[in-house]
Amino acid sequence: MGYDNEKLNKIFDKTDGCCHICHKKLAFSNYGSYGSRGAWHVDHSKAKANGGTNHVNNLFPACVKCNLDKSTYHAKTARSWNNKSRAPYAAKKKQELKEVNTITAVTLCAIAGSAFGPVGTLVGGAIGGIIGNEISPKR
Secondary structure: OOOOHHHHHHHHHOOOOEOOOOOOEOOHHHEOOOOOOOOEEEEEOOOHHHOOOOOHHHEEEEEHHHHHHHOOOOHHHHHHHOOOOOOOOOHHHHHHHHHHHHHHHHHHHHHHHHHHHHHHHHHHHHHHHHHHHHOOOOO
């Protein structure tokens, strides 16, 4: 099945350009370029042979090797071969999680710092902000 650039972009962006099975970084420009670094296919999470559809919710980017190895297995099964339990997060989702990490760390460190008075609260919150901002969500 052929995909237009708009649909390929949607599929590629779902995992921030990583294989949904092994989490390896892919190259958008190498879609279908067998043997090229970062080459990828569009994979059906639930294989069409098993009743899967061409709806975008069922389509994910996968490196060529993972897609061929997966065959008609379900994505969860193929991910488990790589010790992965889910697809990588999209860039937008990663940013949201990073913001939650930062807010949580600011709050916790400010509470801990409050034992040392108002200055402790401010210093704790600042340290928490730095720490929380550095905690990146896993792919």
